[in-house]
Amino acid sequence: MAEKFDIQEHKLIPKHTKLSDDEAQKLLEQYNVSLRQLPKILKSDPALKNFDIKPGDVIKIERESPTIGKVNFFRVVINA
Amino acid sequence: MAVDEALIKEYKGRLPEPLLKIFKTYADEVGLSKANQKKAIQQVEHKFLASKIHPGEAIGIVTAESFGEPGTQMTLRTFHFAGVAEANITLGLPRLIEIFDARKDISTPIMEIFLKKQPKDERELEKIIASIKEIKFAEVIESITINIAKMQIEVVLNKKRMKDLEITSEALRRGLGVTLKTVDIVDKDDLLVMKPKVKELTLPSLYSIKEKIKEAPVKGIEGIKQVLPVKRNDEVLLISAGTNLKKVLEIDVVDGTRTLSNDIFEIAKVLGIEAARNAIIREVSRVLHDQGLEIDDRHIMFVSDLMTTTGAVKGVTRSGITGEKESVLARASFETPIVHLINASMVGEVDRLNSVVENVLINQPIPLGTGLPGLVTKMKGDEKDEQ
Incomplete structure (x- = not known):
């Protein structure tokens, strides 16, 4: 067992990126929702291992949808 | 007539990528003129907007019925197997219920293990399999007996089998040491003598220790009961009964980007919630596909989105999403x-x-x-x- 495998490269995991506070605010305004209404992601989620995050941050997930191609999905970080 | 790139660019963002791609190929094939291309894409957009779900549409009910109707046909054809090497895997309705209920203990945990490099020959393949499969102590011994007079357990090792499996006596000792912390192990010629370090040793307790010794893992990965090579699309991959995604991903020869488990909870734990969502979609579509049923991807995506909105996998049960x-x-x-x-x-x-x-x-x-x-x-x- 040499270097540890980076699970971010697993094909089941879409690309996760953290939104800046401004971007997050824009997103909430665009969809007219509050943070509470967004789908959640746990702070301890393995896909966010190398991220510097705190509860309340918004994570952008670039999904590959079988029907409409690339699609952005958003989740808000919560404490486990 | 080439496709008008400016037109495509204009509609980028308004129409989904795959639709534009299809439009491009068709427009190219038919040889539409620029003016006709514009007319056609206007029609496409019109159709696209008209086919969007309206506010207030009961998509939950539609999804439930879309699963329910083919589901009634599934019950009758539950016990079909998918192939010789993969026989006896839970399929059909029981598997579907298992996924949607988000059961923690699934009846047939399976892993698909992809390899980075194709093995050159059978020997190499066997070596890889041997390094993954869990080997219990009972498999490398000739006999195990309790010596009542000395109150100890005596084991005769199967040296040949150990050599075949490439288990050294040190590795054996290390493996045993993890499970049996309170047992002294002494080599005596061909005999391995084990004496528990307990003050008052009774025969029943010695007997239970003997059973525990037999089950002690000495090599391989915990939980992987059986490993079979399978050929798929000119590629050899391994199917394992029993799962341990975390440990298997750490093995050098394993292609960690493709290796999968069919245990949704395990995927959520090791790879995260988004991977779990993809895994649910994948498993459900596979079950349906194997049964020759077609359910629109959108329904499957909808259910898996619901099951993962809370950040943890929740089943469609009273303790899962209904309870929330x-x-x-x-x-x-x-x-x-x-x-x-x-x-x-x-x-x-x-x-x-x-x-x-x-x-x-x-x-x-x-x-x-x-x-x-x-x-x-x-x-x-x-x-x-x-x-």
């Missing part, structure tokens, strides 16, 4: 109504009657379809104010 509904009456209408009503009344819960079931219960219009928008009447007095 905001409305007391909605929860009560699903399963165990009394429990929900008593608990809600004890903490003074308020039901805002925002959703469907609770409104059906109290005989009010449901907020779906035409029931969704509210009517605002303009009184005569109001008009005056506006002027």
